[in-house]
Amino acid sequence: MVKDQKADGFNRSGASFRVQNASCLDAPHCLRFDRHQATRNSPFVPKVWHPMRLSNYFLPVLKEAPREAEIISHQLMLRAGMIRQQAAGIYSWLPLGLKVMRKIEQVVREEQNRAGAVEVLMPTIQPAELWKESGRYDDYGKEMLRIIDRHERDMLFGPTNEEMITDIFRAHVRSYKDLPLNLYHIQWKFRDEVRPRFGVMRGREFLMKDAYSFDLDIDASKAAYYRMFASYLRTFDRLGVTAIPMRADTGPIGGDLSHEFLILADTGESEVFCHAGYLSLDVPDASVDYSDDAAIAKIFSDWTSAYARTDEMHDEALWAEVPTDEQRSARGIEVGHIFHFGTKYSAPMGATVTGPDGKDVPVQMGSYGIGPSRVVAALIEARHDENGIIWPFSAAPFHVAIINLRAGDEATDAACVGAYDKLTTAGLDPLYDDTDERAGGKFARADLIGVPWQLIIGPRGLKEGEVELKERATGERETLAPEVALNKLTAWFDEMTERYGG
RNA sequence: CGGGGCAUGGCGCAGUCUGGUAGCGCACCUGGUUUGGGACCAGGGGGUCGCAAGUUCGAAUCUUGCUGCCCCGACCA
Numbered sequence: 001m002v003k004d005q006k007a008d009g010f011n012r013s014g015a016s017f018r019v020q021n022a023s024c025l026d027a028p029h030c031l032r033f034d035r036h037q038a039t040r041n042s043p044f045v046p047k048v049w050h051p052m053r054l055s056n057y058f059l060p061v062l063k064e065a066p067r068e069a070e071i072i073s074h075q076l077m078l079r080a081g082m083i084r085q086q087a088a089g090i091y092s093w094l095p096l097g098l099k100v101m102r103k104i105e106q107v108v109r110e111e112q113n114r115a116g117a118v119e120v121l122m123p124t125i126q127p128a129e130l131w132k133e134s135g136r137y138d139d140y141g142k143e144m145l146r147i148i149d150r151h152e153r154d155m156l157f158g159p160t161n162e163e164m165i166t167d168i169f170r171a172h173v174r175s176y177k178d179l180p181l182n183l184y185h186i187q188w189k190f191r192d193e194v195r196p197r198f199g200v201m202r203g204r205e206f207l208m209k210d211a212y213s214f215d216l217d218i219d220a221s222k223a224a225y226y227r228m229f230a231s232y233l234r235t236f237d238r239l240g241v242t243a244i245p246m247r248a249d250t251g252p253i254g255g256d257l258s259h260e261f262l263i264l265a266d267t268g269e270s271e272v273f274c275h276a277g278y279l280s281l282d283v284p285d286a287s288v289d290y291s292d293d294a295a296i297a298k299i300f301s302d303w304t305s306a307y308a309r310t311d312e313m314h315d316e317a318l319w320a321e322v323p324t325d326e327q328r329s330a331r332g333i334e335v336g337h338i339f340h341f342g343t344k345y346s347a348p349m350g351a352t353v354t355g356p357d358g359k360d361v362p363v364q365m366g367s368y369g370i371g372p373s374r375v376v377a378a379l380i381e382a383r384h385d386e387n388g389i390i391w392p393f394s395a396a397p398f399h400v401a402i403i404n405l406r407a408g409d410e411a412t413d414a415a416c417v418g419a420y421d422k423l424t425t426a427g428l429d430p431l432y433d434d435t436d437e438r439a440g441g442k443f444a445r446a447d448l449i450g451v452p453w454q455l456i457i458g459p460r461g462l463k464e465g466e467v468e469l470k471e472r473a474t475g476e477r478e479t480l481a482p483e484v485a486l487n488k489l490t491a492w493f494d495e496m497t498e499r500y501g502g
Numbered sequence: 503c504g505g506g507g508c509a510u511g512g513c514g515c516a517g518u519c520u521g522g523u524a525g526c527g528c529a530c531c532u533g534g535u536u537u538g539g540g541a542c543c544a545g546g547g548g549g550u551c552g553c554a555a556g557u558u559c560g561a562a563u564c565u566u567g568c569u570g571c572c573c574c575g576a577c578c579a
Contacts, residue, residue, distance in 0.1 A: 063528060063540075064514045068572050078513095088571065142503095143578080160579090194503065194577060208579060260579090337579055371579040405538055440539035458538055468538090 052398070052420075054433045058095050061445055072267060073380035074199030076389050080449045082376075089196025089204035096449060097376065099397040101207065104372045104379075105186055107238050107394050108209045110502045115231035115290050117182040117211045122164050124188050128154035130163040133349050143191045157190040162345050162367060165212040169363065170351040176216045179353065179363070180224055184211030186372065198269075200373045201333070201381075207373040213366040216355060218342070221364035223293045225257060225340045226300040228368040230284050232261050232336050233303065237283040238500045239375065240392025241382050243335060244278045246308045257366075260310065261336035265382040268331030273314055275306035276326045286502065310334075333378040340366040389450030390473050393496040398431040399423075400489055401446040405458030407436045415457050415467070419486060426490040427497070430455075447472065453492070455485060 058081075065075035068085075077083050082097025093101060109119065125147065131137035137144075137156075145157040158164070165183055173181065186209045196204050213224035229245065236243035241263045248260040262272055284299050307322050309315065310332065319327070346352065346362040354360050376395075383390045391397065400423060404416045416432060423430045431451060433442050439458075446454045456468040461479070469485045470477045480488070 060512090062513055066513065067508085067515095070573070085571090141577095189579080191578075195573095195575090197573080202578075206579070210579090334579065369579050374579060436537090438537060438539080438541065440541090442539090444540050456538080460538060 052429070052431055054431060055435050057431070059445075059449070060094065061448060069199065071198050071201070071381070072384060073201060073377040076380050076384060076448070077199055077377065080389060083200060085199075089193060089202070091200055091203060091205070096397050100391070100395050101372055101376050103395050103397070104239060104375050105207070105209070107502065108235055108370055108372060109186065111231045111235040111238070112184050112209065112211060114234075114286075114288075114502070115182075115227045116180075117184045117228075117231075119185060120168070120183050121185045122158070122161050122168075122187060124158055124190070126156055126158045126161075126164055128156055130167055130349075131156065134163045134166075134345050135348060136163065143193065145190050145192045158187075159189055159191045160208075160367075160369075161185070161187075161210055162212065162365075163349065166345045166349045166351045166365070169212075169214055169346075170349060173214070173351075173363075174354060176353045176355045179214055179216050180220055181214045182211055182224060182228075183214075184209060184368070199377055201269075201377040203373065206371050209370045209372060211368040213368070214346075214351075214363045215365075216353065216361070216363070218364055221340060221342070221366060222257070223296065225338065225366050226293075226296045227290050228338055228366070229259065229303070230288060230290070230296050230299045232338065232368075232370070233283050233299070234286075234288070235370065236261060236263065236335065238394050238502065239379065240394060240500070241379060242279065244272070244274055244308055244332070245303055246272060246274070246310050246332075247304070247313055248310070248337060249312060257340035259304070259338050260334050261338075261370075262310065262332030263335050263378045263382050264330050264332050265378065266331055267381045268333045270332055270334065271311040271314075271329065272309070272332040273311075273319055273327070273329050274308035275322055276328045277306050278303075278308055279328065333374075333381060335375050335378050336368075336370045338366065338368040340364075384450075387444070388448035391450040391452060392500075393452065394500045396452050397449065398451045399428040399493060400430045400453040400455050401449075401451045402430050402432045403439075403442050403446060403454055403456045404432070404434050405439050405442075405456065405460075407434050409459050411462055412457060412459050415462055415482065419455060419457065419467075419482065422486050423489060426486075426493060428489065428493050453489060455489070457482075 060081040062079045062081070065079050069075040069078050077097060078085075080096060081094050082100065083091045083093055085091055113119070128137055128146070131140070131144075140159065144159050147155040147157060149155050168183070169181070173179075186207065188205055189208045189210075190205050193202060193204050196202055200206065211228060213221065213228070215221040215224050232243070232245070243261040243263050245259040245261050248258040262268070262270070264272070281303060288299075289295055307318060342364055343362040344365070346365055350362075351365075352360040352362050379392065379395055380389050383392065393399075402416050402419055402423075404412055406412045413434070416434065420430055420432050433446065435442070437445075443454070443456075450472060452472050454468075454470040454472065456470060456477075461467055465481055466479050467482050467485050468477055468479050469488060478485075
């Protein structure tokens, strides 16, 4: 932040640039024309553009949901201007949707890094050869989008990356001393689903974080699995939802140890059955020591000892052993899936390391997926009301909407801009609604896009030295002195950062 | 891929049965009055009615074929 700048960061002269809030991930600062402050006859009044001024932002909200949207998250994502459908199961991400997805991605990234995984980036397009080596080129079926390039080479749009990561591993790793190793990336995948549906919940193109672990033996590989397991618990906890690990079928990826993580939501796709104890189990906190195999194994054991299965894996006999008053059945959305699959890829593809005894052995592998694009929809399914979305702190596109009830009124504008500066200085990411819409429209829009707080500033309140603060989740409104409201927001921000900020 | 449905301006819809050359609400533009929970008045712009062929003097409307999208099922992060 430039220190000696006057409080009005949006000064009309446009003479000075402000250092952009680090949390803004948008386009570089540039000169734009502020249509709000422009007169009708001369709209080209250049000024410093701030992207988080709503009149300069791109937030195409809809009053009515398009007919094709059936489920609530799809409807709300369309209404809140987060996405635009381009074809069945294929979406453009508009600014608000992109911002949320990036925040989710960042939480996932931080927790992967914390658990010892190392980020890479593999391409979306892969050569068919690798898949012929593993035998999956023929097995994967029509879900894999096959492409022929200009040289008549068989290519494909990657539905997953086991083959490619195995290729990278075998090219660079020779010794058991380089293990354990866990590489992950966050990249777009394409699966040509027979029937895409529910918006980005089951799209054909989707963003996935996929991690791959490499270990010398099964015990070490299981320890790697447990670390990812623990990091998933932390990831979803930080995202403000309860995700319960459930024993899963291994599916086409194969393997013999697998769990799905399901967010509980009334509108979830699958029916789940679990022991009530899961709803109050402690999630490992930020001090978790991933180098302590025993501690991590205990987390795994604590989170898997009681019954928890989806309808597909449901076992009535085992379920009957759960005391009736401890049984909970609910709906869930799968947001993560982890597999241990041993040497399924390393053996056929020759990914071996030399062990301490001098013998080459194929590495033990596991893979670990979370779909950030799906998590966006899943969070909405889990957290919404009749007025719109209710974002958790970590995924919220903005922390607070500053609602100017009389845009153009000098004192009100100044108060809003002053609040904006104080909040950004404190680290918050506010959205300043400086449009000249009516109050009702602004409130409805702020509710719809689900920003945690609304700071409502108007001339009537200012005359009494008051502003209003509304909490989105509860709907509670308080009339406060501006300083008190700002202090409350910054205190909230500090507390949330402490609790969910990683 | 099996079953069902839909396709008319940016969004939501009427008009189709019973053919006569397209309408409503929201949104958008202009002017004015407004402004603390989705304002009002006046004026205005925007649609080859998914595509193609056919029937007819005439097709959004009838016939045939195709395409796209949505829902249920099988499949899946």
